[in-house]
Amino acid sequence: MHAPPAPTARLPIASDADLAWVRQQVRRAAADLGFGLVQQTKLVTAASELARNTLVHGGGGHVEMTVLEEGACRGLRLSFVDTGPGIRDVELAMTDGYTTGGGLGMGLSGAKRLVQEFALDSRPGEGTNVTVTDWVSGVPSPRTGAP
Amino acid sequence: MSGLPATPASSVPVLALGDVLLVTLQGELHDGTAEQLQDHITHRIAHHPVPVGGVVIDISGVEIVDSFLGRILAEIAANARLLATRTVVAGMRPAVAITLVELGLTLPGLVTALDVDRALSLLGRAPSAAAPAHPEGDA
16 A cells, blocks of 8 residues: 655646646656657647636636656546536536537547546536546557457 | 746737738647637638638647637638638648547548648649748749
């Protein structure tokens, strides 16, 4: 048993400029960890979608970035936290094309496809926490798992 | 405090190459800046002294296109089309294309080209004559 790693960085999400800053910081962390270009691009894009959700639907919040090390595996975990209205119907919110914010409705469902691990915890009236994790060259994505 | 972005929000220049509008997107684009650009291009098309023959948006310097920017690009093209003008998005990076497809955003209404020269050709404009970046030289 060991304590969970402390967040490496905590970035506020309260404006347009913060979204850009989050993208830059996630890109830098992913590059430092040795993620390939495509994986970096997917992770930064997912982070952009989720940070915008935090801003637009959650009324702002923050993201915690944590570098993970499990044996030889290194990864990056991003936790997007807001104290907004929460998501009443998570299954509906995860549906492609479903939107309440005037977007294309690809944010949540799309972000989930771009990362290896995705967890959503939302309580109506209390807020939403979306956590995504990517490992360097680690876990193959499910659809390419078959030999 | 190190919370300031390295690249400040700024408006994106829209250049006229003959009758084609050339927009070069680079680096971090704030949501507000992208929305301003959409507005700006649409008004330029409507009020240009000579009819605009097309819009080329060069995104070769853009590292990520998320659903917001993807929607803006699609809307710029749709606005332009309603104003009788074609739009070509040029120079998308391979990693961006892969990510957009996985995101579920294939943007079927968007005309694309691998680079600005080919975008100009698609619009029926001679690339070498129009692109000022090329060094001058006689054949």
